[in-house]
Amino acid sequence: MDKLISLVVPCFNEQETISLFFETVEKIKPKLRGYQVEYYFINDGSSDNTLNILRKLHEDHKQSVHYVSFSRNFGKEAALYAGLRSATGDYVAVMDVDLQDPPEQLVDMLAGIEDEGYDIVGTRRKDRKGEPILRSFFSNMFYKVINKISDTQFLSGVRDFRLMTRQVVNSILKMSEYNRFSKGLFSWVGFNTKYLEYSNRDRVAGTTSWSFWGLFKYSLDGIVNFSEKPLALASYTGLFSFLVSVIAIIFIICRKLFFGGSVNGWASLISIILFIGGLQLFCIGIVGRYVGNIYLEVKHRPVYIVQEEK
Numbered sequence: 001m002d003k004l005i006s007l008v009v010p011c012f013n014e015q016e017t018i019s020l021f022f023e024t025v026e027k028i029k030p031k032l033r034g035y036q037v038e039y040y041f042i043n044d045g046s047s048d049n050t051l052n053i054l055r056k057l058h059e060d061h062k063q064s065v066h067y068v069s070f071s072r073n074f075g076k077e078a079a080l081y082a083g084l085r086s087a088t089g090d091y092v093a094v095m096d097v098d099l100q101d102p103p104e105q106l107v108d109m110l111a112g113i114e115d116e117g118y119d120i121v122g123t124r125r126k127d128r129k130g131e132p133i134l135r136s137f138f139s140n141m142f143y144k145v146i147n148k149i150s151d152t153q154f155l156s157g158v159r160d161f162r163l164m165t166r167q168v169v170n171s172i173l174k175m176s177e178y179n180r181f182s183k184g185l186f187s188w189v190g191f192n193t194k195y196l197e198y199s200n201r202d203r204v205a206g207t208t209s210w211s212f213w214g215l216f217k218y219s220l221d222g223i224v225n226f227s228e229k230p231l232a233l234a235s236y237t238g239l240f241s242f243l244v245s246v247i248a249i250i251f252i253i254c255r256k257l258f259f260g261g262s263v264n265g266w267a268s269l270i271s272i273i274l275f276i277g278g279l280q281l282f283c284i285g286i287v288g289r290y291v292g293n294i295y296l297e298v299k300h301r302p303v304y305i306v307q308e309e310k
Contacts, residue, residue: 015048015053017097041054082304084169118193118194
């Protein structure tokens with residue numbers, strides 16, 4: 001019996017790309033050594049015609065095309081989790097539907113697992129050609145920062161697009177946390193991993209749903225989920241502020257005893273108060289971020305809610 005490859009494909013307002021994606025992958029299937037391929041499209045609360053297109057695609061290819069439709073938009077992380085839970089293949093690939101992830105690399109990914117013995121074969125962009133300069137700068141800074149403060153290592157340019165064995169997928173599914181950051185989870189589970197490099201590609205159609213602010217919040221989630229160093233930073237900042245205050249008090253007392261008079265000028269006093277207050281709010285904000293994540297976890301709410309599934 002032929003082995004099965006499951007393709008997990010999150011979709012959010014992707015009515016223009018789904019058919020193009022399906023047609024492109026279908027052309028590659030004969031090169032996959034006779035492996036059967038099944039699709040799991042995850043409709044993440046799309047407001048366009050995405051769901052109707054998925055219904056039609058399922059009707060035309062009931063044996064190989066499946067979809068899960070959320071009751072609302074829960075985010076890409078929830079869609080990935082739902083897809084991994086639904087996939088039944090011996091190997092599972094995570095892909096973007098906009099064809100920025102080159103489907104033809106599935107052939108080399110399969111060879112990496114079957115012939116070279118890897119558990120995961122992922123992809124990594126070797127350049128960011130066509131991407132806004134500001135976004136590329138902050139993306140590179142994110143990887144530099146998180147690799148300095150996290151025990152889990154993140155390679156710059158690595159995409160979610162990867163092919164994994166069933167053992168890897170089962171290991172990821174054991175982590176049912178509400179606050180998910182898949183790039184970190186894929187790295188944290190370990191296993192023997194290889195990355196294939198490719199040049200950056202533009203979307204085949206449509207526009208991205210990722211804004212700069214959305215990517216910024218996503219990067220903060222990654223830092224909070226995979227590092228406790230910001231909490232230590234808050235402690236060190238508070239200690240530094242305390243020591244500076246003690247030195248300032250000693251200076252004021254000595255000046256009063258030996259030179260008389262006191263510090264004149266409200267401006268300097270107000271500046272110090274604002275400085276100390278700002279440090280306190282900064283530290284409280286860091287702690288609050290972690291407490292907020294704990295709050296969401298202990299509620300035990302579902303990561304997503306399915307409205308329709310085929």
